[in-house]
Amino acid sequence: xxxxxxxxxxxxxxxxxxxxxxxxxxxxxxxxxxxxxxxxxxxxxxxxxxxxxxxxxxxxxxxxxxxxxxxxxxxxxxxxxxxxxxxxxxxxxxxxxxxxxxxxxxxxxxxxxxxxxxxxxxxxxxxxxxxxxxxxxxxxxxxxxxxxxxxxxxxxxxxxxxxxxxxxxxxxxxxxxxxxxxxxxxxxxxxxxxxxxxxxxxxxxxxxxxxxxxxxxxxxxxxxxxxxxxxxxxxxxxxxxxxxxxxxxxxxxxxxxxxxxxxxxxxxxxxxxxxxxxxxxxxxxxxxxxxxxxxxxxxxxxxxxxxxxxxxxxxxxxxxxxxxxxxxxxxxxxxxxxxxxxxxxxxxxxxxxxxxxxxxxxxxxxxx
Numbered sequence: 329x330x331x332x333x334x335x336x337x338x339x340x341x342x343x344x345x346x347x348x349x350x351x352x353x354x355x356x357x358x359x360x361x362x363x364x365x366x367x368x369x370x371x372x373x374x375x376x377x378x379x380x381x382x383x384x385x386x387x388x389x390x391x392x393x394x395x396x397x398x399x400x401x402x403x404x405x406x407x408x409x410x411x412x413x414x415x416x417x418x419x420x421x422x423x424x425x426x427x428x429x430x431x432x433x434x435x436x437x438x439x440x441x442x443x444x445x446x447x448x449x450x451x452x453x454x455x456x457x458x459x460x461x462x463x464x465x466x467x468x469x470x471x472x473x474x475x476x477x478x479x480x481x482x483x484x485x486x487x488x489x490x491x492x493x494x495x496x497x498x499x500x501x502x503x504x505x506x507x508x509x510x511x512x513x514x515x516x517x518x519x520x521x522x523x524x525x526x527x528x529x530x531x532x533x534x535x536x537x538x539x540x541x542x543x544x545x546x547x548x549x550x551x552x553x554x555x556x557x558x559x560x561x562x563x564x565x566x567x568x569x570x571x572x573x574x575x576x577x578x579x580x581x582x583x584x585x586x587x588x589x590x591x592x593x594x595x596x597x598x599x600x601x602x603x604x605x606x607x608x609x610x611x612x613x614x615x616x617x618x619x620x621x622x623x624x625x626x627x628x629x630x631x632x633x634x635x636x637x638x639x640x641x642x643x644x645x646x647x648x649x650x651x652x653x654x655x656x657x658x659x660x661x662x663x664x665x666x667x668x669x670x671x672x673x674x675x676x677x678x679x680x681x682x683x684x685x686x687x688x689x690x691x692x693x694x695x696x
Contacts, residue, residue: 331510331518331695333464334359337502342482344370344388344499351482351501355394359507360515360695361470363463364448366392366480370499371441372490375434382580384490385429385444385617386410386417388499391483391540394448397476399689402448405540405679407572408485409579412540413446415570415679418636420447421613423454424461429617441499450536452565452642452650452685453522463506466519467650468534472507474690492577512694519693527563527651530687534651537562539682545585545672552590552602552666559682560660565652566683567591567665569637574675581635583609585676588668589637593646595662600644605668609634651685 342353355364368388376384390413391406404412420426429444451465472478480503487495508518519526519533526533539559558564569589573582583605591601612633641652648654655663667678 329510329514331508331514333506333508335463335504335506337504341503342480342501344368344484344496344501346484346487346496348482348484351484353480353482353501353503355472355478355480355503356505357472357475357478359473359509360466360693361472361505361507362450362465363506364394364480365445365504366448367443367445367502367504368499369441369443369502371497372434373495373497374493376442376491376494381491381578383414383417383617385442386413387485387489388444388496389413389482389484392416392446392448393481394470395479395481396470399535399537401450401470401536402538403540404538405542405570405681406483407542407579407677407679409572410485410489411570411572411579411679414581415568415636415681416446418570418612418633419568419638421633422638423447423449425613427616464508464518466508466515466522466533467524468536468685469508470535471688471690471692473695474692489578507695509695511696512692515693515695524650527648527654527687532688532691532693534563534685535688537684537686539684541680543678543680545669545676545678547669548672549667549669552588552668554667554669556665556667556680557661558591558655558663558665559684560655560658560663562656562684562686563648563651563654564641564663564682564684566641567637567639568681568683570679571635571637572677572679574673576675579675581633582676583634584671585669586637586667586678587670589639590664590666591639591641592664592666593658593662594664595658600641600646601639605637608637608639612636612638
């Protein structure tokens with residue numbers, strides 16, 4: 329029989345708490361998990377009609393981690409100003425063109441809380457070949473039913489993270505799951521219908537294996553001279569970076585710090601990317617929630633989101649069309665991310681996310 333596809337909001341939720349060491353929510357394990365939509369229902373201390381700092385709505389967490397019994401599937405780079413939440417929002421803008429929030433004000437006829445949605449899509453095909461939303465994408469997944477436990481862990485900052493005067497009074501995190509259920513034969517039939525072909529070394533499918541880094545700048549550097557090692561031992565689909573200014577009260581995105589980026593395969597003496605950054609910044613979707621007054625024209629999406637860098641390795645000749653660069657045979661230090669840092673102030677930082685894949689560690693595809 330065909331695999332069963334289900335989308336539903338689970339009963340267990342998380343309660344927002346300031347400076348949490350980790351709000352731990354158990355995720356239901358009753359199938360193959362292909363997507364989680366997490367919505368933060370945030371109640372501010374006052375209406376945001378006249379007070380809203382840049383990216384305030386997206387600062388409702390520093391980091392989110394999806395962790396199984398022995399494997400971390402998803403994580404984000406974390407720092408107190410909550411750049412991880414901002415970065416996740418703009419990845420959603422890139423992949424889904426989703427705004428992720430409604431109007432900032434919470435006066436009638438709006439509800440008394442502000443819902444902000446973050447989408448965690450585990451595969452590499454967020455849309456079908458026909459441009460249709462693809463919530464049951466089997467190019468990669470979390471084998472939730474095989475895990476002994478599965479947790480969604482949220483790390484937050486203080487209640488003043490959104491604005492100088494308007495604080496967070498309370499909040500609830502809700503989770504909508506997209507799952508596929510069935511026998512291994514049912515699941516394989518669905519994979520075939522989707523046209524997914526796993527690498528020969530991964531017959532049981534692919535799972536996300538994200539790596540995150542907070543890189544604090546220490547000086548300027550010219551011509552891609554500031555180097556960071558990239559993780560080997562898997563497939564590298566994408567690198568996403570948010571450039572964070574040293575602003576003391578509430579760090580903001582910056583586009584005058586990192587002005588060039590490179591990726592080098594030193595083992596093969598090959599430079600895959602060597603680029604000036606403006607084209608990357610300007611290729612972002614329109615910004616929202618970026619100025620202090622939501623009546624300003626820019627609040628409606630007047631310009632591209634600067635300070636966000638997304639390098640997609642699937643587009644390169646050496647990259648797999650779904651999974652990116654195969655780095656399994658390389659050693660640490662043989663793949664480098666290079667940065668040109670034009671301006672430097674103590675407190676500047678790059679929050680770096682490596683979206684990676686590895687072979688499914690479980691010897692089954694069944695989603696019962």
